[in-house]
Amino acid sequence: MRRRPPGDINCVVHFDDPPSAPVGAERSGVNTGEGRRALGRALVEIDEEVARQRASGAVPAGFENELDRMFAELTPHEGVGDQALRRGVALVEHSAAIDLQTPVASRRPGGSFIKRVVRAAVGWYVRFFVSQFSRFALAVARALNLVTEDLDRLHQEVSALRPSIPGEIVVMQAPGERWWSPLALSALSGVSGPVLHSECGAGTLIRALRVAGIDAYGLDPSATSAGSVTSSGLDVRCEMVIDHLRSLPTGALGGAVLEGSVQVLGPRGCTQLLSLLSSRILHKGVLVIASLTPEAWGRAADPLVADLAPAHPLHAETWSYLLARNGFVPIEVHRGGTDLRTQLQQSSTGAPRANEAFLEVLGALLSGPDEYLIIAVREVDER
């Protein structure tokens, strides 16, 4: 996209087809078909420009997310923990400064003069009350500041006492294509609106979705990972899925693919996540959830991790139940990934029949494929 000096809006015209026209050509016989074509080209050009800006590093990974976070801190009841309190204190401090200079502008002749006279006449009276109220408000602000400082101190003390738990709960994301990628791609083809892939890793699925003409973008909790994918021109933000969904308006998504830490959300996290998804995903939008089975999690996780983790993957049936309660109709459950039964069957070729029976029982205990994929459609439109 060519750059032009500020103020110079007339000189750069770069559509090859139709031939360029001067600014003064407004209302000069451009027909509706041409207008629509021009709009179509403009949207393509905007897409390309955004990808170029991201690839060039002019819009660093996480920059837009940082803007969202900054505003969230100014939003009532928004922000995490003490951020909301700090915002409240800032607002009290702001409101404590009371302006005594009552506006005197008026649209009526003489109105401004009358207002000035009234202001001067009652000034002593208003000042008496305002000074007391200001003192009260400043005292409240000071008390709140003391509370905030005390909370900060408590947070620090509690953090120091907290036992360290292994950071890596489970391997969340393989970089390459997953067994379920074609299924997700097929389910999401045809959705209207952007598609979000949470914990998108190397962005393989996003790339495939974009090739299929779907406006897909991703989230990744690792700034390094998000940055490296962004530099390839994909839109990937360094953000957690629940925080991101909170920042979206109602009906902002055509679909979503969730994997990674969604597997280890506790009951409160699941409720929050599904409630947000049910308002952010459009009617008839598609939700895809990929997860390990609880059995596979139990086998794979370090015993310490398995015991201390606050949550573990759910059964596919539980997700289906929760989805249905939140306006999603689960339409497909696929199972895949590593299947230990198959491995056992392969290694037992030629074994005596008793061994085969034993392996059959063992295979049932191992519960087959270690991953599943749920595809659900948002059917209830509560907006």
Added chain:
Amino acid sequence: MSAVRRIDQVVPTLASRDAIGGHTLQVRDLLRQMGLRSDVYYANASADLLAEGRHIEQLDDVDPQGRWLLYQLSIGSPAARAFAQRPEPKLVDYHNITPVELLDRWEPEVGDELRLGRSQMRQLAPLTTLAMADSAYNEGELKCAGYGLTAVAPLLIDIKELEGQADRALSARFASERAQGGHDLLFVGKVAPHKAQHDLIKTLALYRRLYDPLARLRLVGGPIGDVYPWALERFAELLGVRGALEISGSVSHAQLVAYYRAADVFVCLSDHEGFCVPLVEAMVHRLPIVAYGTAAVPDTVGDAGIVLDSKEPSRVAAAIDLVVRDANLRSALSHEAGERLSCMSLERSRERFAEVIRSAIAVRGAR
């Protein structure tokens, strides 16, 4: 139509310089021209319009025989209760109610009014012969709320009234600012969270960083509450763009015209719009539009602006940059704006509205 002698309107607030207030008076005039008697009943009215109608307590003063009532629905109001209790056949004209969650945390009292509005909307559904909406989007909401017979009937806006003389002093100031360089971005609408002026400030920050370091953003419109405007100013300070941001408050018509004429692009990133008259005003002034395509915005803009399916600041900034430097695109958008406005002319809108009213009467007669 013989049984129907008059159609009176009930409106929560009859206010001047308000899209629904203007529409209500246009509808009254249209109904009178259709040979019906028609008056407006309000719960509240601005001082200059008190004489244009009567208070809802006076609804009983007219014989209900041969009378229909038309309710202008946009927010929760005691007027809806008075309307629901009336024995006359009922029509509803729906202008959308902002989703509660967009305002609740900022202005809980307004949130309560919106919640009440949604509840009243559902309560009126079984009582209503026909419900009209001013966009297909709003008609969809009516259907979701349980209204059986619905139709799209346009907002009656006198487009010619949107033009006019620009305020000279303000135009001179804008000219002097422009002489220092930089493009002017404009949004007109209440300063309220659902209009998402904070997203415009994000866009301004990125647009200045990537494309035009001298760009300015002008936000025109009165505020809803104090907290959101304060947050906007603080946010602009944090992003280092406070000096490039003007929050004008409510302005006169001549001042509004000056704002439109001085702007390079009209940018609308609202999270919710039931129709958005300022988009039409931008078309009248042949101002290119870049808008986030939510709710009724795509219906209102049509092909007369760039409608984006995301409002990421980088995308909106790229769209603004394209519009300000591509004369061909501006020319095409200007032409489309003309086409769009001809569809919205008062004459055509009145014809369509009258047609919907006649069909409602016919439906009722056939029952």
